[in-house]
Amino acid sequence: MTLQAMTYLVVGLTFAIYIGIAIWARAGTTREFYVAGGSINPVANGMATAADWMSAASFISMAGLIAFMGYGGSVFLMGWTGGYVLLAMLLAPYLRKFGKFTVPEFIGDRYYSKTARIVAVICLIIASVTYVIGQMKGIGVAFSRFLEVDYDIGLSIGMGIVFVYAVMGGMKGITYTQIAQYCVLILAYTIPAIFISINLTGNPIPQLGLGSTMAGSEVFLLDRLDQVLRDLGFLEYTTNVRLSLTNMFMYTMSLMIGTAGLPHVIIRFFTVPKVKDARSSAGWALVFIAILYTTAPSVAAMARLNLIETIEPAPGEYMVYNERPDWIRNWEKTGLLAFDDKDSDGRIQYSADEASNEMTRVDRDIMVLANPEIAGLPNWIIALVAAGGLAAALSTAAGLLLAISSAISHDLLKGVFRPEITERQELLASRLAMAGAIVLAGYLGFNPPDFAAGTVALAFGLAASSIFPALMLGIFYKRMNKEGAIAGMCAGLGVTLLYVFQHKGIMFVASTSFLGDMTPNWFLGIEPNAFGAVGAIVNFLVAFAVARVTAPPPEHIQHLVEDIRVPAGAGAAQSH
Amino acid sequence: MSKHQSYWSANLRLVALCLCIWFVVSFLFGIVLVEPLNRIQIGGYRLGFWFAQQGSIYVFVALIFFYANRMSKLDRKHGVHEDDE
Incomplete structure (x- = not known):
């Protein structure tokens, strides 16, 4: 069977499974629609959370980023996993005990204020919409690259699939499809990694292969990689710091706090039966995430080494362009890989020196996408990688869309504007909000705004600087009142947006950047993407200061805080 | 000190310990002391x-x-665990 037919078969099969699950897991009540009835097993929820969390960026781009950043790429590895420790200990169990449906709902109740709830809805929608654009692009790109259909058609098919299971099943349908999607994406990620690790080091476990010697040699793989990069004039792989250690520190902290504050992740912990389950479920989520996140650095280093050794098989001996392997020909066609034989010697030189480097373009996404071809794996594995990329993008998109639609139907409509609507009306409204959110996300996928490139960083910055501190203070500081929380959220959000916009341009229009995107202008040398942690600190400080000079929260709020701090009685809190 | 207060301070101590370890392995070992x-x-x-x-x-x-x-044990010890249905 041709690769093309095989890819259609595998992707078609996975889509049939997702649709089948949608029909089986329809939601009949708002409780099922928003939190899957609160009856998901903690291990299953961990798996769904992992799929929810790992986006097209984690699956396709992260290993490639690390491959070219080396040690500096560690910020993503630590940042996007360490947040789960914060989530498990500082937020998830208490929010589960609170027992309602959305993150803004907690903020509105805890700070006895519709204003606080609306501020939280705004932060949530900006963070989630910016994030969903990236997923939509991922769906379109995966379709066009693997199935050779138009980007627009691919995106429409993807939207159609999400529409079916998200509108029908809400959180319930999304949860069960995410479990299936996790299985697809993790197989698609690890199988090629295992083969590449065996090829290079003889060790079938990529995590160990990365620390092993090269097959048939006494040289360690990482030492070899450092050596070849030094010879080519690049920085050493294992010590290549991103800008400065201070910047890496703040970047990691921002990603961790942002991870813990992202609403689409937090609401997954509302779906388990008990407080105890919320804690262990965070652990399971991280287990399933760690399988991919500890494999990624191996894929990164091995793919980089493979690429260099394809171009320069032995020192000073370069690849003859006309004898290049098939996978290079295939990826040249996509424009993601490009060569320019500058000295016309028929051979390709790779070097850190711009003037003599002849591999003029290597898109970092190739590091994962071309992996099975580089390792010479059979067609069905290449097809599986296509299905895996789609699973990663679809599962994250669905989770984000649910966070957006529930904020609209539950927080704005039911919570603020039309509290009198019935359960059935709210369920209908939530389906309509979901359909609307899908159409909006699709529109943004068809017409990606100019600022799309910088948006995921913005989502983390917003979650870190606004949502996380408000939630944490609401649980751990009984004296925190609505004035403090609102002022803190606005200050954190304001400082972060100001910093990002002043260096990257207002809404990322570069010409409106009033300080210029120049390293010397950065505060303590911190890049804009790493600024969420500073925003969070500002939020905490402003919130404390304002809370101290304003009236303490009313008695019943202090009782509410005491109540969410103990697990007992969660059953009672569930029922509305 | 009430039952809930002693439970809460035990929880805070445990969280503090875990977050110290969290900080040490990532920020200290992975970044500050990496060289x-x-x-x-x-x-x-x-x-x-x-x-x-x-x-x-x-x-x-x-x-x-x-x-x-550890939290499950603390829940039981302080009598604030959820009912086993």
Whole structure:
């Protein structure tokens, strides 16, 4: 069977499974629609959370980023996993005990204020919409690259699939499809990694292969990689710091706090039966995430080494362009890989020196996408990688869309504007909000705004600087009142947006950047993407200061805080 | 001190301990002290690099299960656990 037919078969099969699950897991009540009835097993929820969390960026781009950043790429590895420790200990169990449906709902109740709830809805929608654009692009790109259909058609098919299971099943349908999607994406990620690790080091476990010697040699793989990069004039792989250690520190902290504050992740912990389950479920989520996140650095280093050794098989001996392997020909066609034989010697030189480097373009996404071809794996594995990329993008998109639609139907409509609507009306409204959110996300996928490139960083910055501190203070500081929380959220959000916009341009229009995107202008040398942690600190400080000079929260709020701090009685809190 | 207060302060102590470990393995070992630790080699890994790209993640997983397990015991000890349905 041709690769093309095989890819259609595998992707078609996975889509049939997702649709089948949608029909089986329809939601009949708002409780099922928003939190899957609160009856998901903690291990299953961990798996769904992992799929929810790992986006097209984690699956396709992260290993490639690390491959070219080396040690500096560690910020993503630590940042996007360490947040789960914060989530498990500082937020998830208490929010589960609170027992309602959305993150803004907690903020509105805890700070006895519709204003606080609306501020939280705004932060949530900006963070989630910016994030969903990236997923939509991922769906379109995966379709066009693997199935050779138009980007627009691919995106429409993807939207159609999400529409079916998200509108029908809400959180319930999304949860069960995410479990299936996790299985697809993790197989698609690890199988090629295992083969590449065996090829290079003889060790079938990529995590160990990365620390092993090269097959048939006494040289360690990482030492070899450092050596070849030094010879080519690049920085050493294992010590290549991103800008400065201070910047890496703040970047990691921002990603961790942002991870813990992202609403689409937090609401997954509302779906388990008990407080105890919320804690262990965070652990399971991280287990399933760690399988991919500890494999990624191996894929990164091995793919980089493979690429260099394809171009320069032995020192000073370069690849003859006309004898290049098939996978290079295939990826040249996509424009993601490009060569320019500058000295016309028929051979390709790779070097850190711009003037003599002849591999003029290597898109970092190739590091994962071309992996099975580089390792010479059979067609069905290449097809599986296509299905895996789609699973990663679809599962994250669905989770984000649910966070957006529930904020609209539950927080704005039911919570603020039309509290009198019935359960059935709210369920209908939530389906309509979901359909609307899908159409909006699709529109943004068809017409990606100019600022799309910088948006995921913005989502983390917003979650870190606004949502996380408000939630944490609401649980751990009984004296925190609505004035403090609102002022803190606005200050954190304001400082972060100001910093990002002043260096990257207002809404990322570069010409409106009033300080210029120049390293010397950065505060303590911190890049804009790493600024969420500073925003969070500002939020905490402003919130404390304002809370101290304003009236303490009313008695019943202090009782509410005491109540969410103990697990007992969660059953009672569930029922509305 | 009431039952709930002693439960809460026990919880806070446990969280503080776990977050110290969380900070040490990632921010200290993986970033601040990465250069001195990189002078130590374990197999093919430099130790600082290993903590940054592998070790910290394994410790995170272990920490969450450790916390969940200890909290279940604390819940029971202080009589604030959920009913077993």
